[in-house]
Amino acid sequence: MGIRIETSRLVLRPWSEEDIERLTLGLNDLALAKWLAFVPRPYSTSHAEDWLRRCREIAASRQPVAYEFAIELRSERLAIGGVSLNKIDRQAGTGGGGIWIAKSYQGHGYGREAFEAKIRFAFGALGLTRLVNGYFDGNESSWAMQRKLGYRRVGEVASRCMADGRQTIEHVTTLLRSDWDDRDGKTPIEP
Template structure:
């Protein structure tokens, strides 16, 4: 029985310190799709750790699990997340208006929905290896 969820720690090689995590969830064997996400300690953002982990997660999903599509999202305004997803070929697919409430400000935040098809990812492989 294959899992419908995978959780991966992002561990810095230098000191074996866990600095974040990434996941695949809501895996549909029927449709060959999955959702997922990534989080990274702020102090390690912008250093390439998240991009490397995100790329490995995508490779695992397509090559090991045989999925055909990954679905993701990001908070509207989080351009760093969108930029990272674009590196692998993700496309914007829609917006969930006022999906979340920001705990820090109490303001509502839209979620931008994104998706990546296996064949689109293959087109980006030379740039991401």
């Protein structure tokens, strides 16, 4: 069955065959895909099927190095996006991963709610001590969300977006468990 994480409005759960249409529709939107490093364009049903196969293989391992969650809106019982906790190195206590929310569901705080649930899972259930994420230059909404959750910018690297082929800068961000513990449950102070 896999791990399920529930919030007030969302369920983070394993991807399933029933999600293929929603996955394909969501990631075939260039306005969304241009912010994601590894999403091809056009995004086809076969891409979605390959993704599900990969997710099942990762989940079947004894100690997964990634958790790939569909973000399901409870009220609609439909996947509205995805959130990843990947590149897990238990010995180093680190992990990474990203998030996407389908265009028609953006602007309602679902992304932040799902990302926060992922952080709690990473630091609480898995005992990780540092998360490394990032965002492409120009994606200020991603940076705003990460900043509100306590992330700090730590560097920049050259990157390429698979969806549109452009070279861009990826701003690398990090969140330490100690910083999270210090702010957990508190309203963040905006800079």
